[in-house]
Amino acid sequence: MNKVVKDAEEAIQDIKDNATLMVGGFGLCGIPENSITALVHSNIKGLICISNNAGVDDFGLGLLFQKKQIKKMIASYVGENEVFERLMLDSEIEVDLIPQGSLAERCRAGGAGIPAFYTPAGFGTEIQGGKSTKVFNGKPHILESALTADFALVKAWKGDSNGNLIYKGTARNFNPVMAMAGKITIAEVEELVEPGELDPNFIHTPGIFVQRIFHGKTYEKRIEQRTVRNK
Amino acid sequence: MNKVVKDAEEAIQDIKDNATLMVGGFGLCGIPENSITALVHSNIKGLICISNNAGVDDFGLGLLFQKKQIKKMIASYVGENEVFERLMLDSEIEVDLIPQGSLAERCRAGGAGIPAFYTPAGFGTEIQGGKSTKVFNGKPHILESALTADFALVKAWKGDSNGNLIYKGTARNFNPVMAMAGKITIAEVEELVEPGELDPNFIHTPGIFVQRIFHGKTYEKRIEQRTVRNK
Amino acid sequence: MLDRKDIAKRIAKELKDGWYVNLGIGIPTLIANYIPENVSIEFQSENGILGMGPFPYDNEEDADLINAGKQTITTLPGASIFDSATSFAMIRGQHIDLTVLGAMEVSETGDIANWKIPGRMVKGMGGAMDLVASADNIIVATSHTNRNGKSKLLKKCTLPLTGMKCIKKIVTDLAVLDVVPGGFKLIERAPGVSVNEIKFATEGTLIVEGKVPEMKIN
Amino acid sequence: MLDRKDIAKRIAKELKDGWYVNLGIGIPTLIANYIPENVSIEFQSENGILGMGPFPYDNEEDADLINAGKQTITTLPGASIFDSATSFAMIRGQHIDLTVLGAMEVSETGDIANWKIPGRMVKGMGGAMDLVASADNIIVATSHTNRNGKSKLLKKCTLPLTGMKCIKKIVTDLAVLDVVPGGFKLIERAPGVSVNEIKFATEGTLIVEGKVPEMKIN
DSSP: OOOBOSSHHHHTTTOOTTOEEEEOOBTTBTOOHHHHHHHHHSOOOSEEEEOSOOOBTTBTTHHHHHTTOEEEEEESOOOSOHHHHHHHHTTOSEEEEOOHHHHHHHHHHHHHTOOEEEEOTTTTSTTTTTOOEEEETTEEEEEEEOOOEEEEEEEEEEEETTOOEEOOGGGOTTHHHHHHHEEEEEEEEEEEEOTTSSOGGGOSBOGGGOSEEEEOSOOOOOOSBOOOBOO | OOOBOSSHHHHTTTOOTTOEEEEOOBTTBTOOHHHHHHHHHSOOOSEEEEOSOOOBTTBTTHHHHHTTOEEEEEESOOOSOHHHHHHHHTTOSEEEEOOHHHHHHHHHHHHHTOOEEEEOTTTTSTTTTTOOEEEETTEEEEEEEOOOEEEEEEEEEEEETTOOEEOOGGGOTTHHHHHHHEEEEEEEEEEEEOTTSSOGGGOSBOGGGOSEEEEOSOOOOOOSBOOOBOO | OOOHHHHHHHHHTTOOTTOEEEEOSSHHHHGGGGOOTTOOOEEEETTTEEEEOOOOBTTOOOTTOBOTTOBBOOEEEEEEEOOHHHHHHHHHTTOOSEEEEOOSEEETTSOEEOSOOTTSOOOOOTTHHHHHHHOSSEEEEOOSBOTTSOBSEESSOOSOOSBSSOOOEEEOSSEEEEEETTEEEEEEEOTTOOHHHHHHHOOSOEEOOSOOOBOOOO | OOOHHHHHHHHHTTOOTTOEEEEOSSHHHHGGGGOOTTOOOEEEETTTEEEEOOOOBTTOOOTTOBOTTOBBOOEEEEEEEOOHHHHHHHHHTTOOSEEEEOOSEEETTSOEEOSOOTTSOOOOOTTHHHHHHHOSSEEEEOOSBOTTSOBSEESSOOSOOSBSSOOOEEEOSSEEEEEETTEEEEEEEOTTOOHHHHHHHOOSOEEOOSOOOBOOOO
């Protein structure tokens, strides 16, 4: 069951204009750098992006905003990005903000065949909108629906040709739930190994959720808030 | 944050008659043998047990049925147990059968603060009962509610005094979701280590879900269907 | 008429390279022995494993490694292990390409009954209700008639249902059939079995169009 | 009047041994510096980590190890890492013992607004809506008035809400207050601050019962 493709270009070659993409990562941590770069070099436009954040001006999804390739952003937090801000103020981009926990759970639900679930997050706020509500144990909840995507772009630390993935540190974040929710999930990894090299007991994303995998050539791994202490 | 207790007896000492217990394991694989033994030696009665299976006549939950300590069983499959069968036919025990996937997800939902979710499993069957239904993408679903328990008894391979757990092989099964759903989760482990000995990147159940942990003295690990091939 | 092995062999021909497959207990389990050449399949077991291998050698069995039938198993390179919620996320989320299971009854509208006989001890549905409600591609592997010679392919199920309108394909000892609007459409006959014999053994509506080919087993 | 550090110190006194705590950005983050002796606390960050340690030493930072504020961090022995869905399972499932976050406005019925100002660029709610809707035990850490001297403790919030009827305790530069039926109940005064000063800075109903003690910071 060999899911290996040569590189990011091959992996994303059938992504069409107006596709819905999930993109893993939290801030700039654990983002699929190589797939994003390949998208930037493509002329794919009108993308609907589901990702916790919108990158920064000159890195991550910010690169796609610069080229106006994204028409709609579904995220929980879109600060720290002036290009995005300008596009938003000029109404060149549509934005749907979702509480972070609901975003994560809606992706998981999409992957798990659960079309909707109740959560208390957002009740009594503008997020509630016209959603149906119900009280459980005296506490009001709103019904949130599953999210899926034509493609999920995720980034892992190690992966095998079967598509099994292992993440490193907090670069895990949204990657596992988005891998579940993509109709086609494209995984890029820092280290690509043969089946049998990863311990079955410690796989974070079972290969069944991954359709394509490739070895990512370069990782800048930019740090947003470098915070250190003195020895 | 030391959650270590001496043994199973100490771990279960405040379980009262009529308590609701979740018990991890699939068949006899990955069951909390030491906690079950301690319950058998106690005189706790009227238990409501949530577990995928009901054990066999003389092992696992079967031991609690022999002593008539369980008044209600919530499970997906209760075959291979004559004691249980007799109690059921004599109406000495109440049984609630739940599709296995719904059982697993209802436990997870209980642990994740999701009071209810939609699933297609059981629609059009007697499982649907009076549950509310809704069609998503042309497919009918039923609303299933979360399960929680006063105590969850789980079994892991390794654990640290913080309550972090690692399972081995398919002995994982229901243990992680039940660990999430117990108001008090009692974990027994084959190997108990100090914080820092388990790699944070490969913890299956984060310690926050575990309230008590102890080193299980003995594990019989009985095999239900020993199936081998010849060399 | 096919024996249990032949039913498994015929279903094995449906396997496509790269599929993830969940096999139920009984005849379906046998399918793993007849995977076509050059077809790579990964077997899922709903207790939490992908990439199940053959039974272990004597004295190499591991109590912590079993399948949903509680049998001791092994893992193949590239296997993965996960909890029960994740396992059913795969099933409910339609990541499994093919599910094969047995049945007591199937109706011509695709209903299936395979978990409960009123008056007899109920053992429970296990994962069957999730599997049939979720899977896009299900094959029922069964004898065409039960021990008393009564048809299992009915207009309407008489036993409590496991799932409603979910079965699309059936392979029996007599035939391969698709469930289509209007009834069971006969696709293939077992070697030496006539259309009339199949008609006789089918209580539900049997749709026969043109000449029905004999199935190829080997 | 307390400075930011003092607010953090006062809230740190609420910490109990064995608690799991989620700290928001700003004043709440400072609390980690003032954990009482003999109190063992594990900090959760909603991007997927339990057992967060201090910032790394220079040149030891790891881009793959950050907190929800996107700052580089370290792990302590006994830490664990998990995905975003599991992280919010901890939060929504009320496994976190204490959540501390900032606010733009709090109403006397426990509503909170801290994510959006109409007319200004919206950055998003991040995890705040999940945190306030789920947590059983939330403390708001904030200045009593905003930069323009207007009270943040209101009869009714004027900004779009983050959560409804969820705040029970507030620690400001002037006071410690509980949200009770009827309004903000004054529990403690900042050293040297009079009840009248607090009343003057509170737009919502202030409930004063008996003599209000001065808070102890150190």
